[in-house]
Amino acid sequence: MIEIAKLTIDKVRRGLAAREFSAEELASEALAHAERENPKTNAYLHFCPERALAAARRADEKLSRGEDPGPLGGVPVAVKDVILTRGVRSTCGSKLLRNYIPPYDATAVARLEQAGGVILGKANCDEFAMGSSTENSAFGPVRNPVDPERVPGGSSGGSAAVVAQGTAVLALGSDTGGSIRQPAAFCGVVGVTPTYGRVSRYGLVAFASSLDHIGPFARTVADAASLLGAIAGRDPMDSTSAFAPVPDYAGMLDGPVRGLKAGLPKEYFAGLESESGDLIHRGVEVLKQLGVEVREISLPATDYAIPCYYIICTAEASSNLARYDGVRYTTRAAASETLIDMYRDTRGEGFGAECKRRIMLGTYVLSAGYYDAYYLKAQKVRTLIARDFAQAFGDVDAIVTPVSPFPAFRLGEKLDDPLQMYLSDIYTITGDLAGIPCMSVPCGKTAAGLPVGMQILTNHFQEPTMFQLAAAFERAGGFEVS
Amino acid sequence: MKITEQEVRYVADLANLRLSAAEVARMTGELEAILSHMDKLNELDTMGVPPMSQVLYEAEETATLRADAPRPTLANADAMLNAPNAGAGFFKVPKVIER
Numbered sequence: 001m002i003e004i005a006k007l008t009i010d011k012v013r014r015g016l017a018a019r020e021f022s023a024e025e026l027a028s029e030a031l032a033h034a035e036r037e038n039p040k041t042n043a044y045l046h047f048c049p050e051r052a053l054a055a056a057r058r059a060d061e062k063l064s065r066g067e068d069p070g071p072l073g074g075v076p077v078a079v080k081d082v083i084l085t086r087g088v089r090s091t092c093g094s095k096l097l098r099n100y101i102p103p104y105d106a107t108a109v110a111r112l113e114q115a116g117g118v119i120l121g122k123a124n125c126d127e128f129a130m131g132s133s134t135e136n137s138a139f140g141p142v143r144n145p146v147d148p149e150r151v152p153g154g155s156s157g158g159s160a161a162v163v164a165q166g167t168a169v170l171a172l173g174s175d176t177g178g179s180i181r182q183p184a185a186f187c188g189v190v191g192v193t194p195t196y197g198r199v200s201r202y203g204l205v206a207f208a209s210s211l212d213h214i215g216p217f218a219r220t221v222a223d224a225a226s227l228l229g230a231i232a233g234r235d236p237m238d239s240t241s242a243f244a245p246v247p248d249y250a251g252m253l254d255g256p257v258r259g260l261k262a263g264l265p266k267e268y269f270a271g272l273e274s275e276s277g278d279l280i281h282r283g284v285e286v287l288k289q290l291g292v293e294v295r296e297i298s299l300p301a302t303d304y305a306i307p308c309y310y311i312i313c314t315a316e317a318s319s320n321l322a323r324y325d326g327v328r329y330t331t332r333a334a335a336s337e338t339l340i341d342m343y344r345d346t347r348g349e350g351f352g353a354e355c356k357r358r359i360m361l362g363t364y365v366l367s368a369g370y371y372d373a374y375y376l377k378a379q380k381v382r383t384l385i386a387r388d389f390a391q392a393f394g395d396v397d398a399i400v401t402p403v404s405p406f407p408a409f410r411l412g413e414k415l416d417d418p419l420q421m422y423l424s425d426i427y428t429i430t431g432d433l434a435g436i437p438c439m440s441v442p443c444g445k446t447a448a449g450l451p452v453g454m455q456i457l458t459n460h461f462q463e464p465t466m467f468q469l470a471a472a473f474e475r476a477g478g479f480e481v482s
Numbered sequence: 483m484k485i486t487e488q489e490v491r492y493v494a495d496l497a498n499l500r501l502s503a504a505e506v507a508r509m510t511g512e513l514e515a516i517l518s519h520m521d522k523l524n525e526l527d528t529m530g531v532p533p534m535s536q537v538l539y540e541a542e543e544t545a546t547l548r549a550d551a552p553r554p555t556l557a558n559a560d561a562m563l564n565a566p567n568a569g570a571g572f573f574k575v576p577k578v579i580e581r
Contacts, residue, residue: 103560196537210537239546242538307520318497325498327573332566339578340498348500356499360490360509361516363497377523379533384526386534419515435537460538 002026004033004076005166009223012075012169016063023063023074027056027118030076034120034167041143041152043161045081047121048088052076055118062116070116071226071250077112078168080159081122082129083214084203085109088119092205093127093137093155096330096350106203107238108172108214108231115230120168123158127352128321129174129207131155132182132421133414136354141411144187146451150408153183156217160187163217170227171217176208177309178403178428180215181440185403185453188442190224190470191217195461196435197242199228200235208316209240211309211432221441221471225249228463244461252464253471258291260469263396267302268427273406279452279481280402283443286478287400292469297396299388302430304381309429310422311365311378318362321355357418386434393459398469401427403440403453427455437463441470444481454478485514 002021015021021029031049038044059069079085082092084102086109091097105113113119126136134142134157142157144150145165152161156173160183163171173180175193184191192215199214206212216227232246264284269277288294326332326346333345351359365374392399405424414421431438436457443454454473458466473479490510494501501509558571567574 100564103556103563236546236548240537243545301526304523304526307522310516311520311523322498326566327575328561329564330566337576339576342576343498344500347498348502351499356501356505357509357512359497359499360493360513364489364493364513364517365520367493367496374520376533377528379535380528380531381523381526382534383531384528418512419519422516 002029004030007076007169008220009072009075009169009226013073016059016069016074023056023059023069023118024053026074027052027076027120031120034162037165037167040148041145041161041165042140043124043142043152043158043165043167044078044121045091045124045139045158046089048085048119051088052118052120055113059116059118070114072112072170072230073116075117075169076120077117078121078123078159078162078171079109079119080125080156080171080173082125082174082205083109083172084205085119085122088122090122091139092129093125093139094350094352094355095138096324098138098331100329104203107200107235109203111231112172117170117230123156123162123171125158126155127355128205128317129155129176129179130317130354130358132178132424133409134158134183135411135415136352138352143411144408146188146449147408150410150450151186153186153408155179157183159217160184160189160191163187163189163219169218170223172214172231173217174204175213175215175432176211176313177432178425180217181403181428181438181453181455182425184217184440185451186408188445188451189217189219190221190439190441191215192224192228192439193431193437194228194232194463195242195437197240198232198437198461198463200238200241202235202237206320208313209320210316211313213432221467221474222250222253224439225253225467242461247464249463249467253467255464255468257469257472259293260398260465261293261295261396262287262398262400262469263295263297263392264400265297265299265302265392267299268401271405271426272402275446276402276404276406276452279444279446280454282481283454283473283478284400286473286476286481287469290472290476295396297392297399299392299430301381301384301388305385305430305433306423306426308378308381308385309425309433310361311374312382314358314362315366315375316362318359318366321359324350354418382433385430389434389436397458397465399457401455401457403427403455407446407450407452431457436460437466439466439470441473442479485510485517
């Protein structure tokens with residue numbers, strides 16, 4: 001028996017090297033373990049055992065020839081269902097795509113497998129990644145492994161839950177306004193949103209293209225850094241992917257943090273629930289003990305981030321979701337007699353309430369007479385938000401904030417009030433708007449045992465500094481502050 | 483700002499979205515609340531501020547152009563694989579031209 005739930009990349013590597021288990025044995029046990037545990041959370045939508053075992057056998061063949069199976073050799077991974085996997089159903093959490101079998105792999109998926117990773121299955125999420133609780137999945141909500149009465153966060157709730165539950169070692173998620181960091185915080189794991197363009201989005205089903213990112217979930221900073229290193233880099237299939245060379249993130253984790261300057265933006269601590277706030281402040285104390293110079297800073301445009309974000313993301317979503325029309329790859333409404341009725345019936349029957357709301361908002365803000373007042377205005381405010389960060393990074397190396405104003409809430413608690421759900425994204429959307437790297441690391445638990453996440457943000461392409469701070473924080477026991 | 487049910491139906495038509503009467507009623511209230519919150523942006527003076535229409539772009543203008551050479555594309559059979567209704571290599575839709 002392999003203790004699947006506690007594996008790390010390093011434990012897998014050492015186990016394979018010492019012949020304690022083969023990659024195929026690990027994959028079979030991990031699949032059996034995940035299938036057994038999954039009903040508790042509904043975190044996986046479906047498994048892909050054939051693909052997993054084939055990848056594991058490739059790792060075993062390399063090992064038997066004395067070759068390196070790759071930085072992720074044999075490591076069990078889950079992939080959010082908005083990221084396409086060739087031949088493996090990819091539903092995006094939507095009824096419209098419940099039968100969709102992609103004819104190609106996302107670049108991140110292909111790179112993950114080239115690095116030796118073993119994909120066990122697809123992780124549940126909010127429909128088309130729209131939501132903050134994973135309650136918007138057409139295939140039922142995900143339950144938080146820490147407390148099944150609570151949400152795991154969203155939209156990558158399934159990806160966070162499998163890593164927290166121990167039914168995968170790593171997971172890929174996507175983040176448009178906090179969809180990696182907020183569920184990572186709610187479930188008590190590490191979640192990373194890299195610099196915009198750092199990871200190719202080819203094969204990531206588009207939600208809001210100027211904000212969408214793919215990024216890793218893991219239980220340790222080192223594992224998250226290794227996964228990002230494996231999937232990052234220029235891709236000719238995504239013209240927004242960055243040319244900048246990819247540093248060896250995992251090899252740089254021991255870099256010194258003494259003397260680094262971290263800013264605490266005062267705007268991020270005002271509306272914070274007190275128990276979470278206390279834990280974040282204790283986390284900041286850990287950074288100070290490590291020799292990090294902490295100072296208060298100001299990001300004055302923060303108050304405008306929510307309206308700015310929800311105008312831009314809904315406008316882009318309404319355009320991106322126009323393709324689901326019942327013609328090429330979605331289910332189709334059966335009885336429509338004309339083409340236009342077929343479009344309308346298919347979309348009316350197929351989209352869930354949150355997607356409809358965002359399509360409506362986006363269509364409204366882009367419609368004749370409103371474009372300047374909403375979309376153009378929001379893009380200008382986005383410039384101001386990005387300038388705030390650029391100015392702050394003239395003075396500090398990193399910014400430290402809470403991830404969410406409160407820990408995981410109960411299922412159903414915010415579902416009937418979309419505006420309240422949107423307002424909960426306040427601390428995470430700014431990083432996406434500015435396009436900078438940001439991550440959530442565990443920072444203790446509330447008295448009720450609910451995990452709290454601390455966010456670390458750095459300037460564009462400064463992932464190494466972000467990871468170094470996170471790794472030093474982890475080594476110093478920051479994940480378990482109390 | 484006051485959103486009317488008539489506006490909601492107009493926008494739903496633009497978006498090719500069939501909404502039930504109950505959905506129109508609920509959406510009217512929700513859009514009203516959310517759009518009122520969005521009006522907060524008007525507090526900010528953005529005169530002279532350029533819109534952020536490009537997130538990050540550090541390379542030469544033509545860096546993303548590929549060589550103009552033929553290469554294999556998705557095979558027709560693969561492209562048709564998920565079609566709800568296909569035939570003879572085409573997507574079938576309800577009749578759009580009256581004879």
